[in-house]
Amino acid sequence: MGSSMPLSLLPEGKIGRVCGINAGKKLSRRLFEMGFAPDVPVQVQRGNCGALVVLVNGMKYALGRGMAFKIMVRDSQENE
Amino acid sequence: MPDIFKSKNSGKKLRVALTGNPNVGKTSLFNALTGSRQHVGNWPGVTVEKKTGTLKHEGFEIEVIDLPGTYSLTAYSPDEIVARDYIIEEKPDVVIQVLDATNLERNLYLTTQLLELGAQVLIALNMTDLAEERGDSIDIQKMEEFLEVPVVKTVAREEKGIPALLDAVLRTAGKEHVHKIGYGNALESKIGEIMTLLSEDTGLKAAYPLRWLSVKLLEGDENAFGKIKGRPVESKVRKLLDSEDMAFFEAEMADQRYETISCLTALISKKPERVLEPSDLIDRVLTSKKLGIPIFLALMWGAFDVTFTFGTPFMNIIDSFFGWLSGVVSTNVSNPWLSSFLGDGIIGGVGSVILFLPNILLLFLMLSILEDSGYLARAAFVMDRLMYSIGLQGKASIPMLMGFGCTVPAIMATRTLESPRDRLLTILVTPFMSCGARMPVYVVLAGTFFGESAGSVIFAIYILGIMVAIFSAKLLGSTVLKGEVSPFIMELPPYRLPSPKTSLLHMWENGSMYLKKAGTIILAGVVLVWLAASLPVGVEYGSESSLIGSLGHFLEPLVAPLGFDWKVAVALVFGFVAKEVVIGSLGVLYGAGEDESAIMAGMQADPALDPVIAFGLMVFTLLYVPCVATVGVIKKETGSWKWTLFSAAYGTTLAWIFAFLIYQGSRILGWT
Amino acid sequence: MDIEANYQKEKRFALVLGSLYAAAGLLQLILGTGLAGIFFYLGQPGEVLHAALLAFADMLFIPADILGGFVLLVVGATFLSGAKELGAGISEGKAYVYVGTLLALTFAVVYLLTLSGNALDAFVLGGEALKNWSFLSDLKPGIYLAVLALPAYLSRKTRFSLGKPSWE
Numbered sequence: 075m076g077s078s079m080p081l082s083l084l085p086e087g088k089i090g091r092v093c094g095i096n097a098g099k100k101l102s103r104r105l106f107e108m109g110f111a112p113d114v115p116v117q118v119q120r121g122n123c124g125a126l127v128v129l130v131n132g133m134k135y136a137l138g139r140g141m142a143f144k145i146m147v148r149d150s151q152e153n154e
Numbered sequence: 155m156p157d158i159f160k161s162k163n164s165g166k167k168l169r170v171a172l173t174g175n176p177n178v179g180k181t182s183l184f185n186a187l188t189g190s191r192q193h194v195g196n197w198p199g200v201t202v203e204k205k206t207g208t209l210k211h212e213g214f215e216i217e218v219i220d221l222p223g224t225y226s227l228t229a230y231s232p233d234e235i236v237a238r239d240y241i242i243e244e245k246p247d248v249v250i251q252v253l254d255a256t257n258l259e260r261n262l263y264l265t266t267q268l269l270e271l272g273a274q275v276l277i278a279l280n281m282t283d284l285a286e287e288r289g290d291s292i293d294i295q296k297m298e299e300f301l302e303v304p305v306v307k308t309v310a311r312e313e314k315g316i317p318a319l320l321d322a323v324l325r326t327a328g329k330e331h332v333h334k335i336g337y338g339n340a341l342e343s344k345i346g347e348i349m350t351l352l353s354e355d356t357g358l359k360a361a362y363p364l365r366w367l368s369v370k371l372l373e374g375d376e377n378a379f380g381k382i383k384g385r386p387v388e389s390k391v392r393k394l395l396d397s398e399d400m401a402f403f404e405a406e407m408a409d410q411r412y413e414t415i416s417c418l419t420a421l422i423s424k425k426p427e428r429v430l431e432p433s434d435l436i437d438r439v440l441t442s443k444k445l446g447i448p449i450f451l452a453l454m455w456g457a458f459d460v461t462f463t464f465g466t467p468f469m470n471i472i473d474s475f476f477g478w479l480s481g482v483v484s485t486n487v488s489n490p491w492l493s494s495f496l497g498d499g500i501i502g503g504v505g506s507v508i509l510f511l512p513n514i515l516l517l518f519l520m521l522s523i524l525e526d527s528g529y530l531a532r533a534a535f536v537m538d539r540l541m542y543s544i545g546l547q548g549k550a551s552i553p554m555l556m557g558f559g560c561t562v563p564a565i566m567a568t569r570t571l572e573s574p575r576d577r578l579l580t581i582l583v584t585p586f587m588s589c590g591a592r593m594p595v596y597v598v599l600a601g602t603f604f605g606e607s608a609g610s611v612i613f614a615i616y617i618l619g620i621m622v623a624i625f626s627a628k629l630l631g632s633t634v635l636k637g638e639v640s641p642f643i644m645e646l647p648p649y650r651l652p653s654p655k656t657s658l659l660h661m662w663e664n665g666s667m668y669l670k671k672a673g674t675i676i677l678a679g680v681v682l683v684w685l686a687a688s689l690p691v692g693v694e695y696g697s698e699s700s701l702i703g704s705l706g707h708f709l710e711p712l713v714a715p716l717g718f719d720w721k722v723a724v725a726l727v728f729g730f731v732a733k734e735v736v737i738g739s740l741g742v743l744y745g746a747g748e749d750e751s752a753i754m755a756g757m758q759a760d761p762a763l764d765p766v767i768a769f770g771l772m773v774f775t776l777l778y779v780p781c782v783a784t785v786g787v788i789k790k791e792t793g794s795w796k797w798t799l800f801s802a803a804y805g806t807t808l809a810w811i812f813a814f815l816i817y818q819g820s821r822i823l824g825w826t
Numbered sequence: 827m828d829i830e831a832n833y834q835k836e837k838r839f840a841l842v843l844g845s846l847y848a849a850a851g852l853l854q855l856i857l858g859t860g861l862a863g864i865f866f867y868l869g870q871p872g873e874v875l876h877a878a879l880l881a882f883a884d885m886l887f888i889p890a891d892i893l894g895g896f897v898l899l900v901v902g903a904t905f906l907s908g909a910k911e912l913g914a915g916i917s918e919g920k921a922y923v924y925v926g927t928l929l930a931l932t933f934a935v936v937y938l939l940t941l942s943g944n945a946l947d948a949f950v951l952g953g954e955a956l957k958n959w960s961f962l963s964d965l966k967p968g969i970y971l972a973v974l975a976l977p978a979y980l981s982r983k984t985r986f987s988l989g990k991p992s993w994e
Contacts, residue, residue: 097641101641103228103404103408104225104228105643106408107225107226107228107263108225108260108643108645109259109260111408119434119437120437120438120441120442120535125535125538125539125542125548127437127441127535127646131257131259131260132256132257132259132260133257133260133645134433134434134437134645134646134647134648135643135644135645135646136531136532136534136535136538136548136642136643136644136645136646137641137642137643138538138542138547138548138641138642138643139538139542139641140638140641140642141641141642141643142641143641144641435918435920435921435924436921436924436925436928438918438921438922439904439907439921439922439925440925442907444903444907445900445903445904445907448896448899448900448903449900449904449929451896451900452896452897452900452901452929452933453932455893455896455897456897456932456933456936459936459940460936460939460940463939463940463943463944464939464940464942464943465943466943466944466947467943467946467947467949467950470947470950470951471950474950
C-alpha cells in the first residue's frame with residue numbers, strides 16, 4: 075500500500091485508489107456521485123501538465139488541474 | 155380504426171418526464187419520441203433550457219418534458235434542482251429514466267434516487283446495441299424484479315424500441331408503487347424518527363414524499379431544509395439532528411446506496427474485462443501533447459472553411475432574391491414614400507441580415523457535428539493549458555470559438571461553466587472574437603483600401619481580436635473579477651457517429667434564434683434607420699440635412715480624434731443594430747445602396763477616408779459595443795445591468811483608444 | 827493473416843501516406859508564404875529550379891495556401907507518428923494510423939464540400955464565373971491523396987466498429 079498523493083501527481087498509465095477528497099461538501103459529493111468513491115481504482119490515461127484524462131468506473135473524465143489536486147489517491151501496486 | 159375504439163381513450167392526457175445522466179442519449183430519445191413537435195423555452199427563474207413536445211399513442215395525448223441531464227438529484231446545480239422540483243411538485247404520470255446500458259453502475263445511482271422520490275419510474279435501457287457489441291450482457295428480467303419497475307430496451311439513435319416504450323408508459327401511468335432502499339437498522343430508525351416528526355405537519359405530508367424528505371434531511375441537504383424552513387417542525391428536526399454526527403450519516407447512506415447498486419449490477423450484468431476501446435485509442439492521438447493542439451486547429455479551420463465557402467452560393471441566391479424583390483417593389487409601388495420604406499428600409503435591411511443565414515446555419519451544423527461526435531469535450535481538455543495561462547478554464551474555449559460565428563449563441567454556451575466568475579469573465583471577452591457579421595465590413599473596407607493585401611489585413615484584425623480577448627481576460631481576471639480558476643471536471647463521452655437528425659435539429663434550434671432576431675430587433679432597427687434617413691419630410695434620403703445627418707454632425711466631435719467624419723459616426727451608431735449594418739449605412743450615405751462596388755468607389759473618392767482611417771474603422775468595428783442582440787443576451791445571461799453596461803462601455807473605450815492610437819500614431823510618424 | 831506481416835504493412839502504409847501528406851503540405855506552405863522566392867538568390871540555376879518547382883506544383887494541382895498546407899502537415903505528422911511508434915514496437919501506434927486515416931478523409935470531405943460550393947456558386951452566378959470555374963481549379967492534394975486512405979478505412983471498419991468511432 076503506497077503513500078497518498080494528489081491525483082495530478084499520479085504518472086500516466088498508473089492506477090491509484092481514491093483515498094480522500096479535499097473539497098467542500100457539495101463538490102465532494104458531486105465527485106462521489108461521478109464515481110470517485112473511496113477505494114475505487116482511478117487510471118490516469120493522459121496527463122497534460124496538470125489537466126488529466128482519467129478512467130473511473132468505466133467512465134472517462136477530463137479534470138482541470140485544480141480538480142486533480144483535490145482528489146487524493148494511494149498508489150496501488152496492481153497494473154493492468 | 156373504428157370510431158368506438160378511437161373515442162375510448164381520446165382526450166386522455168399523460169405527462170411524461172425524461173431524465174437521465176448527461177450523454178446517455180436522452181436528447182436522441184426525446185427527438186425520436188416527439189420529432190419536430192417540440193417547444194424550447196426556459197425553466198422559470200433559471201437559465202436552464204426547458205424542452206417539451208407532444209405525441210399521440212393509442213388515443214392518449216402524451217406530453218413529454220425533457221428534464222436537464224443530471225448525475226443525481228441532490229441540489230448541487232440549478233439543473234438538478236429543476237429536475238428534482240419538477241418531479242416532486244408537478245408529479246408527472248411517468249418518469250422515464252434513460253440509462254446507458256454500457257455504464258449501468260454509474261447510471262443506477264440516479265435510479266435509486268428517483269425511486270426514493272416516489273416517482274413512477276420506467277427505465278429506457280438505451281444504447282443496448284453498443285453494450286451488446288462490446289460483449290456485455292444484461293438480464294432485463296432480473297433487473298425488473300430487483301428494481302420493481304419496467305425496463306425497455308431502446309436504441310434511440312436509430313429510433314428502435316419506441317413503440318414498446320410507449321406501451322410501457324401506458325402500463326406504468328396511474329400505478330402507485332413505493333420503493334424503498336434499506337439503509338440498515340441504525341439509519342432506518344433515525345429515518346423513522348424524522349418521519350414521525352414530519353407527519354405532524356399535514357401541509358408537508360401533502361406536498362412531499364415524507365420518506366424522501368426525511369432521508370434528505372438526514373443527509374443534510376440544504377434544499378430539503380429550505381422546504382421545511384419556517385414551519386413548526388423545523389426546530390424539532392434540527393434539534394434531533396444536532397445531536398447526531400451528520401457526516402457519519404451522510405457517508406453511511408452513500409455507501410449503502412453504492413452497495414445496493416453494485417449488488418444489482420453484479421446480479422444482472424456480465425461485463426468482460428475492460429480492454430482498450432476504440433475511443434481510448436482515438437483519444438491517445440487527439441489528446442496527445444504534440445498533436446492535440448495542431449489537430450484541434452486543423453479541424454477548426456475545416457469547420458470554418460465549410461461554413462464560409464459552402465455557404466457562398468446560398469448567400470448569392472438570397473442576395474439576388476432580395477434584389478429582385480426590391481425591384482418588384484420599386485416598379486409596382488407608386489407612392490415614393492412607401493416604395494422607399496419597403497425597398498430601402500424593410501427589404502434592404504432584413505435582406506442584409508437573412509443574407510448570413512446560410513453561414514450561421516452551417517456554422518451551427520459544424521459545431522453540432524463536433525459536439526455530437528464527442529470531440530468538443532476533448533477540445534476543452536486540449537485547450538485547458540492555454541486557457542489556464544490566461545486565467546480561464548478549458549471549457550471556456552468552446553464559447554470563445556463559437557464567438558467566431560455569432561456572439562449570441564456563444565454567450566448562451568457559457569452556461570456550461572459552473573463557476574460564476576469563470577462564466578462572467580468568458581461572457582466579457584467573447585465579444586472580441588470577431589463574429590461573422592463583422593466580416594463583410596472588413597471585406598469591403600480592406601478590399602477598397604488595401605487591394606492585394608486585403609486578406610492579410612483581415613487576418614490581422616482577427617488576430618488582434620484574439621489578443622484583445624487574452625489581454626482582457628488577464629486584466630479583468632486579476633482586477634475586477636479576481637479569483638481562482640474554478641476546478642473543472644467534464645465527462646468525455648465515447649466517440650460516436652453523429653446522427654444527421656440530431657445534428658440538424660440541434661442546428662435548427664440555434665439557427666431559428668437568429669431568424670427570430672432578424673424578425674424582431676433588426677426589423678425595428680432598420681425601420682428606425684430608414685425613418686432617420688427620410689425625415690424631415692422632403693429631404694434627400696440619407697443626406698446631410700436628414701435626421702441621420704444631424705445625428706452624425708452631433709457625434710462628429712466625439713470621433714474626430716480618430717479621423718472619422720459624420721458619415722462614419724452614423725454608420726457606427728447604426729452598427730449597434732447589427733454590425734453588418736455599418737456597411738449598409740455607408741451604402742445609404744454614399745448613395746450607393748446595396749451595391750458593393752458602388753460603395754467601394756464612393757469611399758475611394760472620398761477625401762475623408764484613407765487606408766489608415768479605414769484600418770482604424772475596422773479595428774473600431776471589431777472592438778466597440780457588440781450588436782443589440784448580443785447586449786440583450788448578455789443582460790439575460792448575467793442577470794445584471796451593471797455587467798451589461800460594463801461590457802458595452804469597456805469594449806467601446808478600448809475601441810476608441812485603439813483607433814485613436816492608430817490615427818494619431820500614423821500622423822506623428824508622418825505616414826499620412 | 828500473419829500478425830507480424832500485418833504490422834509491417836501498417837507501418838509501411840503510415841510511412842508512405844505520412845510522407846506524401848507532409849511533402850504536399852510543405853510545398854503548399856512554401857508556395858503560400860512566398861518562400862520559394864529564395865531560389866532567386868541562387869542566380870541562374872535557382873531560377874530554373876524555381877520554374878521547375880512551379881511547374882511541378884502546377885502539374886500536381888498543389889495550390890499556394892498557407893492554412894491548407896498546415897492542415898496537410900498535421901495529417902502527415904499524425905501518420906508519421908504512427909509509423910514511428912509502430913517502428914519502435916509500440917502496437918498502440920496503430921491508433922495514430924487510424925486517426926490519420928480519419929483526418930485524411932474528414933479533410934477530403936471538407937475540400938469536396940468547398941469544391942461543390944464553388945461549383946454551385948459558379949452555376950448560380952453564371953456567365954463569366956461559370957466559364958472561369960472548372961473541376962480542376964478546385965482539385966487539391968487533400969482530395970486525391972485521401973483516395974489512398976479510403977481502402978484502409980474501409981478494410982479497418984469492421985475491426986474498429988466497436989464504438990462506431992467515426993465522424994465524417
